[in-house]
Amino acid sequence: MNATDKIKNFFGLAKMPFSKAIGVNELFQGSSFKEACSRLEIALENEDIALLTGDVGSGKSNVLRFFTHSLDPQAYKTVYIPADNFKIGEIAKRALAGLNVEIPYQATAAIRKLKQSIISLNHDKGIKPVMVIDEAQQLPVTTLISLKNILNYSMDSENLLFMILCAQKSISETLVFSSLESLKRRIRVNYSLHGLSLEETSLYITHQLKICDLERNIFTDETKAGVFHHSKGIISTINAVCFDLIIYAAAHSKDIIEPSMLEVVLQNKL
Structure with missing residues (x-):
């Protein structure tokens, strides 16, 4: 033994408690957890981007797991991207990998192919991609500015992609930059998890x-x-x-x- x-x-005990190896349906749903999920649901129905923030260890990943697990796989396709110091081209390439689409070498080609794939999924299969960018505070300002390049469809009149930026609270210090005013205005659903x-x-x-x-x-x-x-x-x-x-x-x-x-x-x- x-x-x-x-x-x-x-x-x-049947298994060890207080472990991260826990099923989605076993997650504890506190008041902040429930409100975060509710806001993400509203954003999914009405917006193309949402921001989820919280302290390290506050349960952001649990919220993302629960929310994405609850999505109808016939209507949504989740793509999870753990962020680093990525340029927008790398984001596009990782999104294409998550969608099981062949990845072009050049960044501009990857962005173009990602948008084409998103349009095709929506119009041909009735599936909206849900892109989760975790640890988004790691992204350079230039990449955050360029997110609009993969969110804008039909002169910004269609929501064909839903993006969740998940980040530590420090991202608020970045979003004050005037160059990110457009992104900040776009994020109308913004929730910070508390303990x-x-x-x-x-x-x-x-x-x-x-x-x-x-x-x-x-x-x-x-x-x-x-x-x-x-x-x-x-x-x-x-x-x-x-x-x-x-x-x-x-x-x-x-x-x-x-x-x-x-x-x-x-x-x-x-």
């Missing part, structure tokens, strides 16, 4: 245990409150602390996780 199995057996509340943090911890087939609560209310105050409701931090707590508790044969154990775990993280 390996170390992980020993921990699962000790608590009666879980104290109540939501408690529910989240319980939810994580429940999807691992553990119905009883092994975290005391005081411990949950301590996790919230340390994490400020940021999901990735909650996961990291609670994961360590479960390991610590199992190693010391403690079936209830007390605040004193949280203090020890947090000290070891320093």
Whole structure:
């Protein structure tokens, strides 16, 4: 029996909680999560671009996973692009790869072929591409300016592509540049995820245990409150602390996780 199995057996877990290996339908839906998804749905129906921002670990990727998973594959085709210091030609080439279209060598040809492919998908198959550009704060200003080149159709009278820019909050410092005024005006749906509340943090911890087939609560209310105050409701931090707590508790044969154990775990993280 390996170390992980020993921990699962000790608590009666079907799998390890607080892991990123979680099914889309098992994601915890806090108030900010729900509002983000709702705004993306509105943007999909009415706009050609939306901006989703949030702190590192706030759950942006979870929102994107849930939203894109909920789309009708007969009506939408999702293309996911993790951004870097890309020029617009590289964005076009990666989008073509996501659409399973042959990629031209030259950037201008790639942009032209991408637009043609998007038009064809819409008019011939009734499918609108949904392009997710993650970590969009990494894109150069020149690339952000050039996004209009792949969003503009029929003299900007048709929404044939829906683009989601997902970024850290620092992108707001870039969007103040006058050269990006046109893009900023185009983004009418803009939502910033916030951390879980104290109540939501408690529910989240319980939810994580429940999807691992553990119905009883092994975290005391005081411990949950301590996790919230340390994490400020940021999901990735909650996961990291609670994961360590479960390991610590199992190693010391403690079936209830007390605040004193949280203090020890947090000290070891320093």
